[in-house]
Amino acid sequence: MAHSGLEKVKERVAASAAKAERSDVPELIAVSKTFDADAIRPVLEAGQRVFGENRVQEAQGKWPDLCVEFPGAELHLIGPLQSNKASDAVALFDVIHTVDREKIAKALATEMGKQGRMMRLFVQVNTGEEEQKAGIGPPEVVEFVERCRSVHGLEIEGLMCIPPVDENPGPHFALLRKLARESSVEKLSMGMSGDFETAIAFDATHIRVGSAIFGVRG
Ligand SMILES: *Cc1c(COP(=O)(O)O)cnc(C)c1O
Numbered sequence: 001m002a003h004s005g006l007e008k009v010k011e012r013v014a015a016s017a018a019k020a021e022r023s024d025v026p027e028l029i030a031v032s033k034t035f036d037a038d039a040i041r042p043v044l045e046a047g048q049r050v051f052g053e054n055r056v057q058e059a060q061g062k063w064p065d066l067c068v069e070f071p072g073a074e075l076h077l078i079g080p081l082q083s084n085k086a087s088d089a090v091a092l093f094d095v096i097h098t099v100d101r102e103k104i105a106k107a108l109a110t111e112m113g114k115q116g117r118m119m120r121l122f123v124q125v126n127t128g129e130e131e132q133k134a135g136i137g138p139p140e141v142v143e144f145v146e147r148c149r150s151v152h153g154l155e156i157e158g159l160m161c162i163p164p165v166d167e168n169p170g171p172h173f174a175l176l177r178k179l180a181r182e183s184s185v186e187k188l189s190m191g192m193s194g195d196f197e198t199a200i201a202f203d204a205t206h207i208r209v210g211s212a213i214f215g216v217r218g
Contacts, residue, residue, distance in 0.1 A: 003046035005213040006030065013207070016200040026200055029076050031192075031210030034217045037062045043213065044070045052097075052208050054079025056089050063092060078160075078189075078208055080134050083107040090115050097122040097160040097189050097208075099148065100134050109152040120157050122189050122206075123148065125179060127172040128164035135161065138179060145183040158187025158205065169195040173202035 010028065017025045031052040032040045040051070040062065049072050053059035059075065067073045076095040086107035089096060099105055099121050112119055123145055126135030136144045141159070148154040159180045163172035173190050180188055191199025193212035200207065211217060 001042070001045050003042050003048075003213075005215065006043055006046050006048055009209055009212050012197060012212075013200065016197040020201045020203075022200070022203075024205075026191075026204050027206045029078070029189075029206055029208045030213050031078065031208050032214065033058065033079070033210065035214050037066055039214060040066060041069075044073065050074045050076065052076040052078040052210075053093075056081070056085045056092070059092060060088060076206075076208075086111045087115075090117055090119060093119065095120040095122070095157075097206075098124045098134065099154075099156070100124040100126075100136055102144075102147070105148045105152045105154060109154055118155075121148075121154055122158045122160040122187065123156055123185075125159050125161045125176055127161045127175050128167065130164055133162065133164075138175060141179045142183045145185060156183075156185050158185050158189055159183070160189035160206075162192070163190075163195070169198050170202065173199050173204070177203055 029050050029052040030043055030048050033054045075093045077089055077093045078097045081089055081098050081104055083103050090111040096119055124135040125141055126133050126137055129137055145156050148156050159176050161176045163169040176190055187205045189206040191204045191207035193209050196207040196209055
């Protein structure tokens with residue numbers, strides 16, 4: 001059954017990709033944080049399988065059952081990860097977008113080894129160098145990605161950013177794309193409900209869209 005929020009976003013994604021003359025369409029991550037299983041189920045029923053959550057504990061409360069009900073669901077952690085939650089995160093999620101410090105890289109490497117599970121990983125970049133925001137500062141990204149690889153044996157698939165709320169996001173997306181090239185990673189996780197069309201023009205490969213699909217969060 002179709003889900004109107006999801007259909008509208010997918011149409012906008014396709015239109016933006018066409019306008020940017022892209023031959024591919026970015027992966028749409030439906031961000032279901034704060035929404036309960038009853039709100040998420042219609043989106044699964046409409047065929048969406050890739051979802052984002054920003055808290056490990058909240059995701060543990062709703063996703064194990066939904067994953068049984070809807071095989072093939074893929075979960076992305078898009079919020080900050082504490083190292084004491086690394087074990088739970090590795091067990092539940094498929095992709096983590098918020099690798100942002102050495103301690104987390106190390107904890108993830110250890111847990112992936114223990115659980116025999118390879119995660120797909122993105123490094124979060126604080127493109128606006130905001131004090132309150134997580135992420136590696138732009139000047140340190142190349143070296144951090146390299147250390148994730150050489151010291152911790154992690155495969156880093158891409159970079160992720162959340163531009164400052166009060167700024168034009170374009171320059172932040174351009175910076176993330178440049179840093180990805182410099183660190184030899186292919187994927188770009190950027191763009192939310194308010195700016196995913198801009199992100200698509202800057203080659204986003206993964207967009208994280210919540211309220212445009214699910215409605216305003218309470
Ligand atoms: C909540 C959230 C999103 C989705 O935000 P919307 O504006 O609802 O699309 C995307 N990325 C991160 C990291 C988030 O925390």
